[in-house]
Amino acid sequence: MMSAALKRIIKSGWRDFKRNNGLSVATIFIMVMTISLVTSLFLSQKTFNFLIVSLEDKVDMAVYFTEEPTNEEILTIQAELFHLPEVKKLEYISKEEALAKFTERHAGEEVIMESLAEVGGNPLLSSINIKAWEASQYAAISAFLDTASFNDLIAKVDYSQKKPVIERLFSLTSNINTTGIVLSIILALVAVLIAFNTVRIAIYNSKEEIETMRLVGASDWFIRGPFMVQGIISGLWAVLITFLIFSAAVYFLSPKVAIIVPGLNLSSFFFSNFLVILLLQLAAGVGLGVIASWLAVRKHLII
Amino acid sequence: MIFMISFQKVSKTFQSRLKPIHALEEVSFEVQPGEFVSIVGRSGSGKTTLLKLLLAEEDPSSGAIFFNDQDIHQIKSDKLHKLRREIGVVFQDYKLFPSKTTYENIAYVMEVMGASDREIKNDVAKVLELVQLTDRKDSFPEELSGGERQRAAIARALIHRPQVILADEPTGNLDPYHTRDIIKLLVKLNEMGTTIILATHNQEVINSLEKRVITLEEGKVIRDEKKGRFAI
Known part of the structure; x- marks a missing residue:
């Protein structure tokens, strides 16, 4: 009995969807816009995160030692630093390694190489490069180094020189995050309201039909059901269309994006997050269709 | 005596911005199973309100139905x-539902009641024959004439064998030929045992029926006659 009613509701929803094709196409079009916006916000958020992470990755602080520490001292210093929750990565660079890197970096610059030869020997200091998880954490690491047990071995910490850059980066990333979240919420809300109103107007057109259905004895669910089915069908079509548009767009735009943001493979990100994106789109499309239809019909059922 | 429908001192007042409108005032009457009752009165006398109250589309201000x-x-x-x-x-x-065919419009009532596909197919075919719309079963309402639409509406009203049929000005938009057709159909249904309540201001229809007539004037019952005639 129940399954027969459900079958009729689905059949009726599908039939009405086909017969009201003009309205259905308009609803799908608006839904495609909404889902596209939600998907774009998701992808931009991921791109911003990637940018922030790659910017933060470029920032580090170096601790230079007065003399070449012994192996034992290096291990102790590394162990103490690793105890700090802010520390993500440590890299010890000996005097020799520092010289080799310096020589390699300035290989073509005669003046610098001649100056180095004139100074004689190896004027560079051994150091430990420290990477924190976030730009905001370098201040805490610097404060620790000021009171560390191996402080007498430290010649200098380059935090004070890098501090303005790090602080600026920290403020920039935090601003991008806050603006991104606020903007996403506002845009998503606008998109949802537009889609909701489209469904509401479509159902408003059937206001008299809904009234007649009530008067001939249809239960609320029998009235509401076909509209919800139409909402689901519109949502599914919209998801399919949006997904195809985005797949093609990502495939063709990915190489261009990689030029602007080196290291970012949008295509690989999109297809490796295939399920998450599809679920997000389904939640946006089908969820919107069902909830909007349910609420819009409910208004006409209250008599 | 067994009553199917009973109006007991029913009043209905609509609140408008200027002043309250008393659509019905202390209306009382009973209808027995199988009766054919015509409700007559001028436009605005309360006929439609009375039917809406019976269908629970409106709530009475006082009294009970x-x-x-x-x-x-x-x-x-x-x-x-x-x-x-x-x-x-x-x-x-x-x-009628504009996006459904004649067949689907009539079948809809049986669908909501949970009838089986076979029952729907059989009964709709019979009713289509009764209202002479078999050859128009796949037409949409906009493709039907006024008389055909009204016959389709009657078919939808009777398909599930209701105890009573309420007909609100069913001939209001029809020419005399189609009017006679529709009234004949209602009489036939009444003879088959269905109670009919017909709201109309068509004098010719009422006088030809020779059935019970309740006359409304400004929301009040002014006459209730067994074999009434149109007299407003």
Whole structure:
């Protein structure tokens, strides 16, 4: 009995969807816009995160030692630093390694190489490069180094020189995050309201039909059901269309994006997050269709 | 005496911005099973309001309406559809579903009642034959003439064999030929045992019927005659 009613509701929803094709196409079009916006916000958020992470990755602080520490001292210093929750990565660079890197970096610059030869020997200091998880954490690491047990071995910490850059980066990333979240919420809300109103107007057109259905004895669910089915069908079509548009767009735009943001493979990100994106789109499309239809019909059922 | 429908001192007042409108005032009458009752009166006399109250589309301001001993305005809104399944309605403006064919419009009422596909197929075919619309079963309402639409609306009202059919000005939009056709159909249904309540201001129809007539004037019952004639 129940399954027969459900079958009729689905059949009726599908039939009405086909017969009201003009309205259905308009609803799908608006839904495609909404889902596209939600998907774009998701992808931009991921791109911003990637940018922030790659910017933060470029920032580090170096601790230079007065003399070449012994192996034992290096291990102790590394162990103490690793105890700090802010520390993500440590890299010890000996005097020799520092010289080799310096020589390699300035290989073509005669003046610098001649100056180095004139100074004689190896004027560079051994150091430990420290990477924190976030730009905001370098201040805490610097404060620790000021009171560390191996402080007498430290010649200098380059935090004070890098501090303005790090602080600026920290403020920039935090601003991008806050603006991104606020903007996403506002845009998503606008998109949802537009889609909701489209469904509401479509159902408003059937206001008299809904009234007649009530008067001939249809239960609320029998009235509401076909509209919800139409909402689901519109949502599914919209998801399919949006997904195809985005797949093609990502495939063709990915190489261009990689030029602007080196290291970012949008295509690989999109297809490796295939399920998450599809679920997000389904939640946006089908969820919107069902909830909007349910609420819009409910208004006409209250008599 | 067994009454199917009983109006007991029913009043209905609509609040408008200027002054309250008393659509019905202390209306009382009973209808027995199998009766054919015509409700007559000028436009605005309260005929449509009376039918709307019976269908629980409006609530009375005071008084009570009983259908098979049940006070219909005490029924919870989520159970109202069960009452409405006992009543068939024919509207003046037909109120057919524009996106459904004649067949689907008629079948809809049986679908909501949970009839099987086979029952629907058999019964709709019979009713289509009764209202002479078999060859128009796949047409949409906009493709039907006024008379055909009204016959389709009557078919939809009777398909589930309701105890009573309410017909609100069913001939209001029809020419005399189609009017006679529709009234003949209603009389035939009444002879088959269905109670009919017909709201109309068509003098010719009332006088030809020679059935019970309740006359309304400014929301009050001014006459209730067994074999009444149109007299306003």
